[in-house]
Amino acid sequence: MSAKVITRRGFVAAGVAGAALAASGATLAGCAAGPATEKAYVADVVNTQCTVCPNQCGYAAYVVDGNIDKVVGNAADPHAAGTLCARGFGMATAAASADRVESPLRRTEDGRYEAVSWDEALGQIGRTLADIRQDAGGSALAAITDGTSTAQWYVRRLMSALGSPNVYENATTASVSVASGLAQATGFTAYEVDYARAKMVVILGASTVEVPSPGAVAALEEARAAGAQVVMVDSRLAASGSLATEWLPVRPGTELALVLAVARGLLERGLGAEAPLADLDQWRAVLSDYTPAWAAEICGLGADVIETLTADLAQAAPAACIDLSWMALFGGSYGNTGELARAAALVNTLLGCWNVPGGAYLAAPVAAWADLSVSPLPVEAADVTAEVYALAWDGAAPQALRLAHEGSIRGLLLVDANVAAEYPDPDYVREALERCTLSVAVTPEMTETARCCQFVLPEKLWSESDQLPAVTGAVHPVLNLSSAVIEPVVPEARSVAEIVSGLAQGADVADAFNFSVADAAAEMCEACGCTYAGAAAVGTSSLASLTAENLVWPTASGKVECASAACEAAGYSATPTWVEPTVAPDALGFGYYRLTTGNQAPQTTTKTANGAPLAAIAEQYGLDGLWMNAAAAEAAGIAEGDKVVIENEYASAPVRVHVTELIEPTALYLASHYGVEDDEQQQADGLGIRQARFVPFALERGYGAPLLQETMVTVRKAGA
Ligand SMILES: Nc1nc2c(c(=O)[nH]1)N[C@H]1C(S)=C(S)[C@@H](COP(=O)(O)OP(=O)(O)OC[C@H]3O[C@@H](n4cnc5c(=O)[nH]c(N)nc54)[C@H](O)[C@@H]3O)O[C@H]1N2
Ligand SMILES: Nc1nc2c(c(=O)[nH]1)N[C@H]1C(S)=C(S)[C@@H](COP(=O)(O)OP(=O)(O)OC[C@H]3O[C@@H](n4cnc5c(=O)[nH]c(N)nc54)[C@H](O)[C@@H]3O)O[C@H]1N2
Ligand code: SF4
Ligand SMILES: [Mo]
Numbered sequence: 001m002s003a004k005v006i007t008r009r010g011f012v013a014a015g016v017a018g019a020a021l022a023a024s025g026a027t028l029a030g031c032a033a034g035p036a037t038e039k040a041y042v043a044d045v046v047n048t049q050c051t052v053c054p055n056q057c058g059y060a061a062y063v064v065d066g067n068i069d070k071v072v073g074n075a076a077d078p079h080a081a082g083t084l085c086a087r088g089f090g091m092a093t094a095a096a097s098a099d100r101v102e103s104p105l106r107r108t109e110d111g112r113y114e115a116v117s118w119d120e121a122l123g124q125i126g127r128t129l130a131d132i133r134q135d136a137g138g139s140a141l142a143a144i145t146d147g148t149s150t151a152q153w154y155v156r157r158l159m160s161a162l163g164s165p166n167v168y169e170n171a172t173t174a175s176v177s178v179a180s181g182l183a184q185a186t187g188f189t190a191y192e193v194d195y196a197r198a199k200m201v202v203i204l205g206a207s208t209v210e211v212p213s214p215g216a217v218a219a220l221e222e223a224r225a226a227g228a229q230v231v232m233v234d235s236r237l238a239a240s241g242s243l244a245t246e247w248l249p250v251r252p253g254t255e256l257a258l259v260l261a262v263a264r265g266l267l268e269r270g271l272g273a274e275a276p277l278a279d280l281d282q283w284r285a286v287l288s289d290y291t292p293a294w295a296a297e298i299c300g301l302g303a304d305v306i307e308t309l310t311a312d313l314a315q316a317a318p319a320a321c322i323d324l325s326w327m328a329l330f331g332g333s334y335g336n337t338g339e340l341a342r343a344a345a346l347v348n349t350l351l352g353c354w355n356v357p358g359g360a361y362l363a364a365p366v367a368a369w370a371d372l373s374v375s376p377l378p379v380e381a382a383d384v385t386a387e388v389y390a391l392a393w394d395g396a397a398p399q400a401l402r403l404a405h406e407g408s409i410r411g412l413l414l415v416d417a418n419v420a421a422e423y424p425d426p427d428y429v430r431e432a433l434e435r436c437t438l439s440v441a442v443t444p445e446m447t448e449t450a451r452c453c454q455f456v457l458p459e460k461l462w463s464e465s466d467q468l469p470a471v472t473g474a475v476h477p478v479l480n481l482s483s484a485v486i487e488p489v490v491p492e493a494r495s496v497a498e499i500v501s502g503l504a505q506g507a508d509v510a511d512a513f514n515f516s517v518a519d520a521a522a523e524m525c526e527a528c529g530c531t532y533a534g535a536a537a538v539g540t541s542s543l544a545s546l547t548a549e550n551l552v553w554p555t556a557s558g559k560v561e562c563a564s565a566a567c568e569a570a571g572y573s574a575t576p577t578w579v580e581p582t583v584a585p586d587a588l589g590f591g592y593y594r595l596t597t598g599n600q601a602p603q604t605t606t607k608t609a610n611g612a613p614l615a616a617i618a619e620q621y622g623l624d625g626l627w628m629n630a631a632a633a634e635a636a637g638i639a640e641g642d643k644v645v646i647e648n649e650y651a652s653a654p655v656r657v658h659v660t661e662l663i664e665p666t667a668l669y670l671a672s673h674y675g676v677e678d679d680e681q682q683q684a685d686g687l688g689i690r691q692a693r694f695v696p697f698a699l700e701r702g703y704g705a706p707l708l709q710e711t712m713v714t715v716r717k718a719g720a
Helices: 001-004 023-026 087-090 118-136 149-161 174-187 214-225 238-244 255-268 280-287 292-299 305-314 335-351 397-406 426-435 496-506 519-527 532-538 565-569 612-621 631-636
Strands: 008-012 039-051 058-064 066-072 105-107 113-115 143-144 166-171 191-193 200-202 229-233 244-246 318-321 360-362 411-415 438-443 454-456 471-472 478-480 541-543 593-598 626-629 645-647 652-660 665-671 714-718
Touching: 008 118, 023 292, 039 532, 066 087, 105 118, 118 143, 118 411, 118 438, 118 454, 118 471, 118 496, 143 149, 149 166, 149 496, 166 360, 166 397, 174 335, 200 305, 200 496, 214 238, 214 478, 229 238, 229 305, 255 280, 255 292, 255 305, 292 305, 305 318, 318 335, 335 565, 397 411, 397 426, 532 541, 626 645, 631 652
Parallel strands: 143 166, 143 411, 200 229, 200 318, 229 244, 411 438, 438 454, 593 665, 626 652
Antiparallel strands: 008 039, 039 058, 058 066, 105 113, 105 454, 191 360, 471 478, 478 541, 593 714, 626 665, 645 652, 645 714
16 A cells, blocks of 8 residues: 555654654644543554545544544545535545445345455456457446546546547546536536636526535635525525525526526626627527526516526626536436536526635646547547437437347446436336346445345445546646555455456456556656655645636637537537527426425435434435425325325335425425435335436437436325
């Protein structure tokens, strides 16, 4: 474990009278109080990151006698901002979970698993990978990872060595429409809002309190204290309302209408005259129909509300923007999310907010990482998902699952991606995995996905191995580097780098991995102007942000583009126009509601679903229940606390109802990630239902995002 050599610094603080205090006592204030006779506090301080959510907050772990004693969020990391959120603190000791997979497993004829040796597992998987390549070409192989640095680089390199370009980030699937719509307009794929200095921010569908990065919450609080206007556009009033100055209860899936009307209003007010926009007149002509009254009709907000919002944005520009966050809810959620992202990118351009204080900072890709030892090898074949989903930036993971279902992808490697639990229509995904000639899950714990795979490989947790660095953030970009914190709790578990290198050996492409994680990490750090030792010692190293003066638009016109030939080819208009969601409550008649979802503070994807204390909290407060609008409930004869049945053609399930004014009348809401279906995850047994069960396996045209909220359900009182 190279961390020991390079990063572990033993800090020693004796009691108040101790001699060592002078050297390092300040670092450990509060830890060392006590009489002079008390044993010294000796901790190894190792920098690492929380991987519970994509914020990947950097933190320092204080390790005493091989165990994590305390964790301190890294102050230099803009996500952590000196602390972690409750989920991060709670999961810092996840390695000790009783449910870890303890050895490689192979599925037997009768569907059970037998323990096999690593040699046997890696040899057999490697040979099958090579055979599939021989028979059907590298394009018949695909991988989905959680998108964390080491997994993504190693898996890409392995697949490219096998002739496959088909590697997808599950985490990117969750923002694919935002990334791709933004890319169509600007050539960039992500931006981050400078909340702290903003005068106004319009946040579309992000539960910023319930999914918090501590840094985002602190920055929004700072903005509020300075008098900023924070507008939450959300179909329900989530806990995030506490950070907002206004809540706009939009009809779910109709934000595009709102954004188009705002664009029209901004142009009317003369904004954008100096903006670097190509084909603005073409878009201006299209926008003329999108009056506030038109948008009000569609999205359920008053025309006056839309007028005021537009006027306020114009007034606050350039320290004002539309924030799409992840617009997560899985990548897009709606048939119009990609176009919404494109329209929002153009509105932000009209506001002049790109990379100016208080605006939205585009994140430049790390150009220096284009050619590393760990970079993918050249592959002739094109990404198989691009044929149908040409707009998807970095590919469409769900389409890879569909191709597996149809038989053209035969080998699937899933690294920390619980696709059978978290994609729409879990049965479809299950079948896709079961139809593969080879399916492999790399995971620390048994999951619904692992249970559909032929092989399950026990993985070390993030905290149990050294990692490659990652660059994140745009307002204050940083390079984070994580080192191993503790010895592996499960002796048989291997890191993703070890597993991938082993598979390469089994598939006879071992030459592709003639470097170590430390070698590759050092190369990456140096490309960013840091030394490996220095980056590991501080954990988070600041990098320069992209300034407005240095912004060069990586588009064909060298400007932000209102028109996109690629979008037009995918069946959209050249410039963003109104696109109806795929299904609409009104079209189906009275009694059909859109089933929305969203995160909730005590639950973190499926990683915490099996946690007993969290399950108890959810049970006690009824957090796994269904939200229903009070007027809608009254009309249906449903009262607070009733047991109801929600139903559509895909599923039917009983659930306790929470009747509230705080949700838009056409929407129902079920918190994400409840409804664990795996028998071995016993703590979560019987808690809640899985929203994805009510959703068909369908994807957003061109963009390839799962349409997680394009589904309608009926609600009736149980027994009625
Ligand atoms: N506690 C917790 N935090 C997490 C996670 C977790 O599992 N649990 N997961 C992490 C991950 S992977 C991600 S991608 C992020 C996602 O974080 P966010 O981007 O914030 O996404 P969600 O929490 O899924 O949903 C945000 C809000 O959208 C609202 N909403 C639903 N439908 C609509 C709609 O049609 N229109 C509008 N305007 N609003 C709508 C919901 O009510 C919810 O309040 O969270 C991360 N943080
Ligand atoms: N209905 C509904 N579906 C959703 C969403 C939603 O809001 N509602 N959100 C979507 C979004 S934004 C995303 S990113 C995806 C996420 O969906 P998933 O791909 O399911 O991601 P995770 O649940 O985070 O789990 C990934 C896997 O990481 C592994 N893992 C890594 N570290 C640990 C650990 O410490 N403990 C445990 N137990 N497992 C670990 C396990 O194999 C785990 O199953 O879900 C999407 N699906
Ligand atoms: S926001 Fe919380 S869960 Fe997400 S990475 Fe940071 S500490 Fe971990
Ligand atoms: Mo996500």
